[in-house]
Amino acid sequence: MPRLVAVPSAILSLALLLAGCVGPDLAKQRFPRTTIPANAENVADPSEDTPVPDGQPVDPAFAPDRIRVTDPCELLDEDVLKRFGTPGDRSRSGFSRCSNFMEDKDGKDLAVTVEIGQTMTSELKEADKQIGGLRAHEQTLEDSACFVSVITQEKPGLGITVQIGYEHGDACAPGREMAESVVAQIKDGKGIFRPAKGSLVTLDPCALPDQATVDAAAGPGYRAYPYGLHTCSWLGDDKEITLDFRETFIPDDRDFDDKQTEVDLGGGITGYQVSRSTAFPSCEVKWVQLEGNDNEGEVVEVKSAGPKTAEFDRCAAAVAFAKAVIGKIPKS
Template identity: 60%
Template sequence: MPRLVAVLCALLVLAGCAGTDLSKQPPSARSTIPAKDAADAVATSTGAAPTGTAGEGPVDPAFAVDKLRLIDPCALLERDLLAQLGTPGETSRSGFSRCSNFMKDKNKKDLAVTVDVGQSLTAELNNAKKQLAGLKSHEQVLPGSACFVSVITQEKPGLGITVQIGSKEDEPCAPGRVVAEAVVKKLKTKPSPVTPAKGSLLTLDACSLPDKAAVTAAAGTQARTYPYGLHTCSWLGDSEEAGLDFRLGFVPRDKKFDPKQTEVDLGNGVVGYQVDGSTAFPTCTIKWVQRLASGDEGETVEVKSAGPSKATFNRCERAQALAKAVLPKIPRP
C-alpha cells in the first residue's frame, strides 16, 4: 500500500493545471473517477509497460504519439461538426492537446464541448466495454451535468482521446459520441499536422529526453519510467520520484508563477523559478520559460523532485540537477 500511495501522489503532482481558467472548463474526467477506480488505475499502471515506447503501440499508425503531438486540438472541433449540435461559439485552447467550444445546443441551452488528445486512459481502458468508430470506448456519465466519451488509441500504455460534454440534458453522451466519431475519422483521413515554431516543446518526448545517468541521479537506480499523456513523464524509485512536464499556458509578465518562488541560475542564460514545498509529500519544483507565444501565453518546462517526508534527500538539489541535465537537450528558440 505505501508504494501505491507514492505512485498515486506522483501522478497527481504531475497532472496539475497549466494556468488554465478552470471556471469555464467542464469537469475533468480524471477528477470524477471514484477513489477505488483511481487506485485500480495506478495499480494497473505499475504492471504495464513502463516506458513511452515499449508495449503494443497504437492500434492504428494514425494514432502514433509523434503524430498526435502535432495535432492542433482546436482544428478537430470544426464548426460544421459543432453546428450539428447547435450554435458554435469560439474555440478556446488550453495546453498543447486540449480545446473547448462553449456553445448553445439546439434548445439554446449552454453546451460545452472539449476534446483532449493523447490522454492517459488506464482506468478507462480497463472498463472499455463499448465500440466507437472502430475503437474500444468508455463512457462516464454525470447525469444532468456531463459525459466523458473516451476512445482507446493505444493499450500499452493506455492512451486515447476524450470528448467531454458539459450539458444539463439527461443524455449528454449522445453529442459526445458524434464528436468523438468525427474526431477519430479526421485523425485517420485528414489530420492536418501543424508546423512547430522554432524552439517549441511540442514534439519532444519527455520520457526519452533525460539520459540514464540523469534519471538515476534524480530517482535512484531502481527508477521506472511512466509516461503521462503526450508531454509529461515521471520516474518512480523506492523512496524518490522525479518528473518532467512540457506545458503551454499562461505566463505572467513578471514571471511570478508562485508567490513563494525563488530564482535559480540554470546556466546558458536561463533563469528557473523554484518552489520548495514542505507538505506531507515534500516536493521541489523548478519551472522556466522556454518560449513566449502570443499575448500572455507561452511554453514552459517544469521539473520536480519529490518523496515521502521520511526520505531525507535534498529535493531542490535533485530538481536543479535534472533541470541542468535536460536543458541542453531542448532546442533554443
C-alpha cells in the first residue's frame, strides 16, 4: 500500500498480504451491500494516442468514485480461481482489498489477493506490459510472490494490483489471468454496491476538509498527497495532518490501544487519543463512524505529526481537525 518526496510514516507501510499472514478474519461483509447489476454500457479501451488529462482515469469505468463503491471480493471470480485449484473462503481486509487463501491442483497453498484503487508510483514508471488494454507492471518477490499491477490513472497514479503468494511454481501466470478478469469485470460494471447509510466508503478524504481547516493543521503552503482512495495527507514545512477512513475490527470495549485516552469530539462522539514520542512525534485521534455485526465497523483516524524541532501541540491539532471534519461526514 514510496514517493518522490518525503511522506508521513503513517502512509508509507504497505503490508504484503501473503498466505498465513493476515489479521482478524474479515471475510464476512461488514454492512449490507446491495450489488448493482452490470448495465449494458461497456466502455471501450482507451486509445494509446490520446493523452489522458490530469486527474482523469484512462477509462471512465475506473473513475475513483466508481472504484470506491466496487467490492474487491466480488472481483475474485470463483470460476477463474478454479482454474488454479480449489478456492477457499474470501477474506476481506479494509475497503479495497480481498484475498482467497486456496490450494492449487496438487494441494499446495496458493494465495490470491486483489487490491483496487491503489496508489501507483514505481509501477507507473516501469509499466512495460499490457493487460486488458491497460499498461501493466510485474514484480516478483523471492520466487514466492508476484505482484501484477494495472494502471487505471496516471496523474496521480492509481491502479489495481493482483498479488499471488505461491512457492511451487510461476506465481505471475495466475496473477496475469486474474488481473485480466478483474479489469474485464470492472469494465462490465461488476461488483458495484450501494453502501450502508453513513458509510465512509464513498467519501474522498482529500476533498472533505476546507482550506482553513487544513491551513490550521498543516500550515500555509502545504502539499496534499492522496494515498489510495481512502487516505489523504497534507504536508507543511514543519507539520502534517493525515485523514484516514478504515473498515476494520472494533473491540467490544473500544480499547484500540493500551495508551489511549478518551476525548470529547462534540455531538455525543467520543474520540480515542494516543500520543507517540518517537523520532517523529505524533498524536492520533480516532472514532467509530459505523458499527456492524461481529465487531466489524468503520473508523475515522486523524493523525498530526512533525519533527521534534517543531514545537506545537499535536494532540490539540488532531482534535481540532477531527472536530472540523466530523460535521462533514454523513450520519449513520
